Amino acid sequence: MEVAESDTKAAPDVRTKGIGAYISAHLRQYGLLFALIAVMFFFQVVTDGTLLRAVNVTNLLLQNSYIIIMALGMLVVIVSGNIDLSVGSVMGFIGALAAVLIVELDQPVILTILICLVAGGLIGAAQGYWVAYWKIPSFIVTLAGMLVFRGLSLLLLEGQSVGPFPKEFQLIATGFVPDIFPAGLGEWLADLLGARKVNVLALATGIAAAALVVWIGLRQRAQNKAYGIEDEPKSFFIARTTIIAAALIFVMYKLSLFRGLPNVLITMGVLTVIYAFITETTTVGRRIYALGGNQKAAKLSGIKTERLTFLAFANMGVLAAAAGLVFAARLNTATPKAGFALELDVIAAVFIGGASMSGGVGTIIGAVVGAFLMGVLNNGMSIMGIGIDYQQMIKGLVLLAAVIFDVYNKNKQG
Template sequence: MALAESQDSAEQKGIGKYLLANLREYGLLFALIAIMVFFQIVTGGTLLRPVNITNLLLQNSYIIIMALGMLIVIVSGNIDLSVGSVMGFIGALAAVMIVNHEINWLVTIVVCLAVGGLIGMAQGYWVAYWKIPSFIVTLAGMLVFRGLSLWLLEGQSVGPFPKEFQTIANGFVPDIFPAAIGESLTSVFDARKVNVLALLTGLAAAALVVWGGLHNRARNRAYGVEDEPFGFFVLRISIISAALVFIMFKLSTFRGLPNVLITMGVLTIIYAFLTERTVIGRRIYALGGNHKAAKLSGIKTERLTFLAFLNMGILAAAAGLVFAARLNTATPKAGFALELDVIAAVFIGGASMSGGVGKIVGAVVGAFLMGVLNNGMSIMGIGIDYQQMIKGLVLLAAVIFDVYNKSKQG
């Protein structure tokens, strides 16, 4: 009896300690949920309508795509201020190629991604090999590429794009299952229609989350690593998988899986794997954590920095294509000040300004958090003035929370 009691109190102390040490990751997840619940209530259920969820994904897709690259740049100890301009420039390039010169859209996509890579290399070269602060190089890039898109478009909007190109952003993955299954499910879920592929994808993703969590736990146990208390584990995993199934279900009752969601999902998984499980990813964290120690450990720090910017350029180009396809036109203003949203998402997601800290999933959640804020406030009819103020304060609060947390752990 006495033994059981002392074990109990030890466990509770463990939970408290664990929560404190991982406050940031839980905090972010719970903040996102809290904000969603809040807007769901104040918008009278509009936020989580299938059409709005689809919108939310489409609206934030390009931010998330760029946040993946930005996270790597920031973890490596740099910053890229040019992504908004590069994105706009690539959109303009695509428009000029497809609309004005009638070049095949597939060829255009390849060329645009390559040009994005070249832009990244051009900026990365100065940062990596000449040690020019990335802030300055990319500030220059921001001006240059903004100017270039104006020049390319001659100050005009260029569009519209052919249907095929538009589907990059606005298309949906067709349901591969027989329509009969979907129809039979409509009565079960009391919905007008059900996209079976979307529904199954949601279930599969949830299963994957559960499996991954259990696998990780088993590994931790095997190596005697201090693990998340079981209650927390169950709570966290069930929230995430329930959310996945819920969102996918909602999407399935509308038009199914947006193409962009697939792109985003695949890219997120690739980059999460790259940063957490590969040698090159580990080296990027080492570079940002202490570039001198990394260099003295035989890591080619210059080349890594260069690659981080190359990657950022390609992702900014991809985002530019999605953005142009979504608006169905390229405008000289496209992507204006968007770099700040991207950077804010990464910092809200827990990355550190000094480098070496941050996670892909954090950046994606951070971007969604900003996206939900934008979307929810717009539905409520809050003016752009208040929106900006609130977003600014959220960013500040997130970072203050980080710093406070760190000093607590000291």
């Protein structure tokens, strides 16, 4: 379609477009959110409320934490037009490295964590070097990396499981942030809400996060209006913001009824916010989208495409290492099988979240929601007692459906 309007027709006209047109143009974003809500609602009903019980909500977050941490890095790699198949193996290898350092060599926890993160960065950099500067397809390089680091974990652990870890290391994954508010306040709230106990910190964090979401949304909306940017209809804005804010408060409330804020949730939340910020509002983020969207044009615009690709992989390595630490701490042991085939879950989450195989498209929030969608599916089906056979099939079909939905949308608009 070629645009042939006269330029006197400026932006304000666009906003008068109907709600229907707006939905169809932004179907993808809403679709994902609604899919997550629908899936949660479905499992909540069929599991007789087990899904959203406080202990299960906590578990859901803990179980998916390492997927989400890696999905952040994978989104960057995929947006840059590459893929990383080695993350599952790297994650397992770092877990093994941590186990050897702490359990067998008696190194302090903090030092081990540092060594592991640096090692992850070096692994990512080593792979990124071949992809970026030698132009070897990332599929090949990271497929090789997947085999190499799977083998290295076996070697390092001599085929055995190594554990257990000291308490302080386990806290990475299984610890909770202590409630800083006076106990009296929690008891008073528990009485008020008719609950056994309430972790005030978790609840307060939820309310603060919800307020932040509303504030950012309103500010963005005011700016859009000032610049005549195509804006979502008011009813939609209110509905969407309310759902997200309510969901945040709800999840945090559930957490507050159990043991409060898991440490790993803080790590995950902070990382998500940082990466969303980097990808959306920094020059580095913008350049990565340009690199994935059209590498040659990006290069001719003065963007150092090789360095960016290299950094995307180095970053992925660090995040895979972080995920490896969380995973090992959660299992309290390092096994040679840790992280096996996990790269596929991570990649699936990113694609379900709307990223494009050819690069240049995708968002951090999408990837995180995609990971949660997969997580809820896993969790819900496990509660229902569905076998691993059907679970795999259903997850595969969900991935396929999400991508078909994307392609269909794109064709319709094109």
